[in-house]
Amino acid sequence: MKAKRALQYIDKFESYVCQVLLGFFVVVLFMQIALRICFNYVIPWSEEISRFSFVWFVFFGAAYAARLAAHNRVTIQFKLFPPVVGNICMFLSDIIWIGFNLLMIWKSLEVITDLMEFPYISPSLGWSMAYVYWIFPISFSLMSVRIIQVNIMKYWLKIEIKDVDKIDPDDLEPLPESH
Template structure:
């Protein structure tokens, strides 16, 4: 069970890295192609008076890159799709690492037993919310599957809208699973709160660290 959990955690991290890298690569290629053709046009213009053949050669290269840019209308749609997958897959990852910001300043003024009760109630609300959106989004994806509508600018590659949108029920299902894990730890008294990020505490630690260095 521990090995399976470790494998899933590593897969989760690897997928997030892949999505970020793919977004960066697609954007980089598009920006480069969108600017490099002007360089060859400038070189062609430089040789225009001296050698017409050389000038036409560089112009043709510029035309090639310009055509490549014009055919990359799908790049923006692909980047949006990857970003959507990153957001909804990252929801569960954020719960796992405590990356979501906790609004619990008043809660922390209470005793540990009260904090634990409040955390259990909050966790139940989160479970209900995640379950509701998982079911609702699954019905939405089922409708898109039946409609078989192509995704904007990606339909030419056989990508349909439900291919992109399926991350919504997957993401909220993973969020539900992560909160189930938190709920189990709360019931077993292995933790007090939801384990969310505390920006104020982090800022205080950073301030204390900088002060000790001085």
């Protein structure tokens, strides 16, 4: 099915984006430290671009963590009730989470619109901050898709979501093919 294949591509895309952003800002920071210590030279834009790439890394990572059902939650209180009560409570909390994400998408698009009308330029790179802020609607949209995906896998397709501390993300089972 096309939707399943698209979600698998998003899995890989998020993973690769996170890896590239992490590698990029680590290399830039290492280069900055090495140049400062060895040659007493400072790259003016290195701190700013590493900060932007770190923020993008964190927000893409949050969307990827939503796919892995790896966000921290307090669930001990659900152990006192039958599993169906815990599942209903978790589902309702995911609905609230999606509502929060939608609010964040809406408000971040308002901020981006304002930044397009009244530009704020980053000091070192000279970039419009409107472009940097696009990570907010992108990541909260991806997170919402991932929350929905995990709930479909868990409640509709009856796929057990394994503890991410005990599995390798590359070993995630693809969505089952329907014939």
